[in-house]
Amino acid sequence: MKRSFIKVSEESLFPIQNLPYGIFTPKNEANPRVGVAIGEYVLDLSVLEDTGFFRRVKDIQEKSVFHQATLNKFMELGKDVWKEVREILQHLLDENVRDLRDDDELRNKAFYPQQEVEMHLPVDIGDYTDFYASKEHATNVGTMFRGKENALMPNWTHLPVGYHGRASSVVLSGTDIHRPKGQIKPKDANTPIFSACRQLDFELETGCFIGPKSKRGEPIPVDEAEDYIFGMVLVNDWSARDIQAWEYVPLGPFLAKNFATSISPWIVSMEALEPFRVEGPTQEPEPLPYLKNKGPDSFDIHLEVYLQGSDMDNREKIATTNFNYMYWSMAQQVAHHTITGCDLNPGDLLASGTISGTERESRGSLMELAWRGADPIKLGNGKERVWLEDGDEVTMTGWCQGEGYRIGFGEVKGQILPAK
Amino acid sequence: MKRSFIKVSEESLFPIQNLPYGIFTPKNEANPRVGVAIGEYVLDLSVLEDTGFFRRVKDIQEKSVFHQATLNKFMELGKDVWKEVREILQHLLDENVRDLRDDDELRNKAFYPQQEVEMHLPVDIGDYTDFYASKEHATNVGTMFRGKENALMPNWTHLPVGYHGRASSVVLSGTDIHRPKGQIKPKDANTPIFSACRQLDFELETGCFIGPKSKRGEPIPVDEAEDYIFGMVLVNDWSARDIQAWEYVPLGPFLAKNFATSISPWIVSMEALEPFRVEGPTQEPEPLPYLKNKGPDSFDIHLEVYLQGSDMDNREKIATTNFNYMYWSMAQQVAHHTITGCDLNPGDLLASGTISGTERESRGSLMELAWRGADPIKLGNGKERVWLEDGDEVTMTGWCQGEGYRIGFGEVKGQILPAK
Numbered sequence A, B: 001m002k003r004s005f006i007k008v009s010e011e012s013l014f015p016i017q018n019l020p021y022g023i024f025t026p027k028n029e030a031n032p033r034v035g036v037a038i039g040e041y042v043l044d045l046s047v048l049e050d051t052g053f054f055r056r057v058k059d060i061q062e063k064s065v066f067h068q069a070t071l072n073k074f075m076e077l078g079k080d081v082w083k084e085v086r087e088i089l090q091h092l093l094d095e096n097v098r099d100l101r102d103d104d105e106l107r108n109k110a111f112y113p114q115q116e117v118e119m120h121l122p123v124d125i126g127d128y129t130d131f132y133a134s135k136e137h138a139t140n141v142g143t144m145f146r147g148k149e150n151a152l153m154p155n156w157t158h159l160p161v162g163y164h165g166r167a168s169s170v171v172l173s174g175t176d177i178h179r180p181k182g183q184i185k186p187k188d189a190n191t192p193i194f195s196a197c198r199q200l201d202f203e204l205e206t207g208c209f210i211g212p213k214s215k216r217g218e219p220i221p222v223d224e225a226e227d228y229i230f231g232m233v234l235v236n237d238w239s240a241r242d243i244q245a246w247e248y249v250p251l252g253p254f255l256a257k258n259f260a261t262s263i264s265p266w267i268v269s270m271e272a273l274e275p276f277r278v279e280g281p282t283q284e285p286e287p288l289p290y291l292k293n294k295g296p297d298s299f300d301i302h303l304e305v306y307l308q309g310s311d312m313d314n315r316e317k318i319a320t321t322n323f324n325y326m327y328w329s330m331a332q333q334v335a336h337h338t339i340t341g342c343d344l345n346p347g348d349l350l351a352s353g354t355i356s357g358t359e360r361e362s363r364g365s366l367m368e369l370a371w372r373g374a375d376p377i378k379l380g381n382g383k384e385r386v387w388l389e390d391g392d393e394v395t396m397t398g399w400c401q402g403e404g405y406r407i408g409f410g411e412v413k414g415q416i417l418p419a420k
Helices: A045-051 A058-063 A079-093 A104-110 A135-146 A222-228 A241-247 A270-276 A330-338 B045-051 B058-063 B079-093 B104-110 B135-146 B222-228 B241-247 B270-276 B330-338
Strands: A021-026 A033-038 A041-044 A111-113 A117-120 A128-131 A162-164 A170-172 A181-184 A193-196 A204-210 A229-236 A261-263 A302-308 A316-322 A349-351 A393-401 A406-417 B021-026 B033-038 B041-044 B111-113 B117-120 B128-131 B162-164 B170-172 B181-184 B193-196 B204-210 B229-236 B261-263 B302-308 B316-322 B349-351 B393-401 B406-417
Touching: A021 A041, A033 A045, A041 A045, A041 A104, A045 A079, A045 A104, A058 A079, A079 A270, A104 A111, A128 A330, A162 A330, A162 B162, A181 A241, A204 A302, A222 A229, A222 A330, A229 A270, A229 A330, A229 A393, A229 A406, A261 A406, A270 A393, A270 A406, A330 A349, B021 B041, B033 B045, B041 B045, B041 B104, B045 B079, B045 B104, B058 B079, B079 B270, B104 B111, B128 B330, B162 B330, B181 B241, B204 B302, B222 B229, B222 B330, B229 B270, B229 B330, B229 B393, B229 B406, B261 B406, B270 B393, B270 B406, B330 B349
Parallel strands: A128 A349, A170 A261, B128 B349, B170 B261
Antiparallel strands: A021 A033, A021 A117, A033 A041, A041 A111, A128 A162, A181 A193, A204 A229, A204 A349, A229 A261, A302 A316, A302 A393, A393 A406, B021 B033, B021 B117, B033 B041, B041 B111, B128 B162, B181 B193, B204 B229, B204 B349, B229 B261, B302 B316, B302 B393, B393 B406
16 A cells, blocks of 8 residues: 555545645745645645656646646646646655655655645635435425425436536635524515524535536536546535525525535545445436446545534534435536536536435435424434524534545534624 | 717717726737727727826726726726726717827727727626516516416515526627527426427526625625626526426526526626616515615616527517616615625626516517417518527617617627537
8 A cells, every 4th residue: 555754544534545635825924825635734736846846747837836826727737637746746755755755855845734724715616506416315305395205306317406506605614604694484474584594504515626628518428527527525505494495486595505605625636536436326217318427426435514512512423424325426417517508617616415315314414314393403412403503513524435544525614603 | 968079979879978898809919908988989998098097096007907808807996996987088088178089199099990899708707696586577487387376486576586697608799609408308208308409598688797895794785785886788698498497496597597698798887877777666565674775776778689580681679678677676686695695796797687578579588578489479571489590690789868878788699500
């Protein structure tokens, strides 16, 4: 097994097999730049670029892509460049390679403890799309709103249902979330009222970022779709359920979602995820040809959700699920998204929709976990939750479990503050 | 009445009272820059900036805003700067002011015939939102889909229904539109098929562009909302009705709209529209306080739609309507959009939704004009239309009629090409 001279434990999120990309600024410095996480450190790629380690990758050097405040320029270069950069980094970090290992001066310049850097939103997100691709989630929600018989809409098994989200309010993990205010219609009222949200929820999702640009009018074939995906993050799609229930007919969720969507800071590359490729669920009925993918196109990513109330000493795990529950794959989402001619651009974010599994504890939202209030979740301190309360901090984490190592996503977290 | 030394007729779209902003490149030159339309000409603001005419407006000079390839930098400066720039331009173009009028060398450098420039998308659009703010349109659509009794959803009269659109596929007037392909479910089929769209439609809309940035978490009060609006364009929200009907439950329109949305190249400033401010329709029930605007907040903008088939010698007018039919005003849309905390950014586009009036000829989409196929529209050459056919060119235009002058929007047009 490949090892780095930067020592990591078996539980480390960031071994040499991972090397996720992020944007950071060292303490007391002004310029954000590109880094990769390795163990407890960030490796500053702008320093490696200046030293000339990427000179064989023309586009990197000429466009100065690792001195940028976003990953967009790197992402748009495509998978051959991503692969070359990964090779160079894995070589430089290898326990048996001396270039970086034995150069104290360079090591001092290039490594920062993660504790001592500020992370930034890694991407300038042009458009954000949110899918609804977990059958268990769609079935749960449909059952609660329309009964078991009509849970899934007729289109659901034929196409990955999705909608356009709000790109401007995608925020970095750690950003506080003020409880939103808006129009809600209480069950027993005839007219809506203006109120702080009473049914605030999280949604456990993943998101993938688009790398190369596609052309308007030219659909991406499903078997080329993964070439357009740079990597993945964790996404918490905060949701105001009462605002949503009132506003969403007939054009879909709007204000109930656009007050904030949190993402984790490190983008895990598809190359790092490759060993964890698995078959997704069987698709029945068979999808139309433009959605039919050859071979396995899901990934075995273990996912967890923790909640800590302001009156709790520790966070408690409230959900455990897996990305491979997803019915529609990322490749299918990309193919569907572009089939009428919509173009995708570097930095576009495609989120999965809530990831729920078959068991109660594998449901990815509080609405499903507490069945819309009918079945509150129990917390260890004798407390319960139906919806999120002020002070609650929600943390999502996830990883792929390899033999002796983990490909970790880090965390996406956020605390609910009272309405302003 | 104010007149320019650039002579214009009473029907000109671009008298000195208008001065809409756009981005253009002169023939045989490489750099896009900011211009205003005046009569048959474009006035190159980058030349005026270099000459020093804006030196009293510090932000213009320092940030070189008129040398940019988009209007975003100018738009974010806010209404005090917009007002100063308009004053300077109206002064310089005045028939009695000699600075520009009598300087032949400068005039040669600063004016280009509109015929000889290439126009560009004027704005880098961050997020695009589409509303559904015409009561007549929502009622027509609702009646066709759910019957007269249930035409309007219960929320419709309480809030401006809207949804997030796709920013990447907003294109400039004149861009060809290939008929999209996608999933549709024919009425008599049990399963969906993959097909070229059979129910291709236009939607006559206007759009407003956001200027200054608002802060996430800080709603914009309705009576300050207009300070955030830089100006307006015409919008054709092309729609694939059969794709929409199948895909839109429960999360709203997605691929049916995101293959292309066309906008007109000139942004008419709110200052130019100010003399045409009128009361909108009476709102009953009374909106919640955060949506209640003081004073008139609609505008008297005459709007027309023309259609020319490939077998027709001339375009024919197929709809005539007015912006002041809109039930929800732009100010109310901005206030609603931000009420849960969503931030708005320079260059965000907020479209009105289809603008339909009370009469048949005032309906803003072919679906409404031909009542979903039940009542085809008649064209002068003995032809009919139910949906758009390959070769059809749709042109929308609009203006405010002043006494002896017009504030024109120019045109947004696009031709339907066969599916690829």
